[in-house]
Amino acid sequence: MKCFLSHIKVRFGILCPALVYVCGVLIAATSDAQQFGWDESGQGDLSNNRLEPSAFTLETNGSTTLRGMVGDGDIDYFTFEVAEGSEWTSLVVNAFSGGDQLAFFGLQSGPVFTEPNDITAINIGNLLGYTLYGPGNGTVGTDILDDVGKGALSQGFSGSLAAGEYTVWLRQGGPEMSYEFTFVTIPSPSCAGLAFGFLPMFSRRRRSVG
Secondary structure: OHHHHHHHHHHHHHHHHHHHHHHHHHHHHOOOOEEEEEEHHHHOOOEOOOOOOEEOOOOOOOEEEEEEEEEOOEOEEEEEEEOOOEEEEEEEEEEEEEOOOOEEEEEEEOOOOOOOOOOOOOOHHHOOEEEEEOHHHOOOOOEOHHHHHOOOOOOOOOOOEOOEEEEEEEEOOOOOEEEEEEEEEEEOHHHHHHHHOHHHHHHHHHHHOO
């Protein structure tokens, strides 16, 4: 009996820290608290230089909100990083006001945007994805990440995006308009599964103790 209890103690000594870590991550991922990665009303205009985009920090396993304005000659370029062990799962259009009924969202992998600010001159094949968003297509209040991945002739993607650096190009060809997005990241399945994978291992070994 002593041997059996010692065996359980050792196994829990390994298992518990891993589970505590994972549970903490999952709780953070489902938190309702939103963090502002950038708000132009307080932090100034986002960059209009595609080779020097503004950088902001994406909340690890949580929600990050971005608020700004484009149009009337103003464009926005920004870059952010999805942390290792996380994946980008959602891009919600919270608000859209003024301007035309639609605006453009372009996405590339990496720290800069390689294509010029001219819809007719860009090489669509160099974009990871793109889409139009706004009241004109009913996307305000919805998640448009899948729409970005389905941009015709772009590299494209399906579902969530893995850890890495991404750069966004926002433009409005008409009058000035305001926008607000929320980016959501969660723990990647492989990261969460790694710790929970200890459970069946512990269960099997416990049953084998005689």
